[in-house]
Amino acid sequence: MNGYERRKQKKAEQIYAAAFDLISKFGYSKVSINEIAAMAKVSPATIFNYFGTKEQLYAETLDYWVDKQIEAYENILASTRSFPDKIKEILLLEADNVKTYFDHTTSPLDTETSSFLQSGSEEKIKQFFINIVELGKQEGYIRPNYSEDIIQAYFKMYINEFSRLLQQKKQAESTQQIEQLLHLFFYGLMEKK
Structure with missing residues (x-):
């Protein structure tokens, strides 16, 4: 795995952790992509680029x-x-x-x-x-x-x-x-x- 792939994997793991944490606390419908992005320290565009929806x-x-x-x-x-x-x-x-x-x-x-x-x-x-x-x-x-x-x-x-x-x-x-x-x-x- 090269440096770019490692960084991408690390960002994805940050997003997974933030999404699971927020959804666990507040439920799926009450959590926005913006909130997940802020907690993961990435932009909302990054989440949409990685996951689509x-x-x-x-x-x-x-x-x-x-x-x-x-x-x-x-x-x-x-x-x-x-x-x-x-x-x-x-x-x-x-x-x-x-x-x-x-x-x-x-x-x-x-x-x-x-x-x-x-x-x-x-x-x-x-x-x-x-x-x-x-x-x-x-x-x-x-x-x-x-x-x-x-x-x-x-x-x-x-x-x-x-x-x-x-x-x-x-x-x-x-x-x-x-x-x-x-x-x-x-x-x-x-x-x-």
Whole structure:
């Protein structure tokens, strides 16, 4: 990457950060391109040159955000921690991210943009999920006879409940419930005899 491309990438990252921050705080419809430009320290023309429309900026910002989350999860997965510790951290981060995403994605994206964003994100998430399952099977934490679909449904079930609990105020009760859910996730409902 040459100097021009690095500068362009840095500007795009500034714009993504400003857009996500402002839209997260105020909502899509209440934030203008001028406000995003001011926070990113670029001109509104730069945003239009890079992204074309506010809607496209929003879609690409969300896509960029998903990429950053997956990158963080991949770093956790590549760490030397135990598989259960990795999964615990990933589940908690994902539940928090799901909450953040749905709290701040109320924009009127057109069908084409929404479909592009969803399909691109789903493919990235699916590939990461496959990596988790393979590692879990290799290390003996996931039974090899379970299908990917069943394992994925299991993960989604827990992530949905974690997200619900995280939406509550962070109280000791929520923390205790999350710990119990994590125990159930790894060991199931039945005690071994």
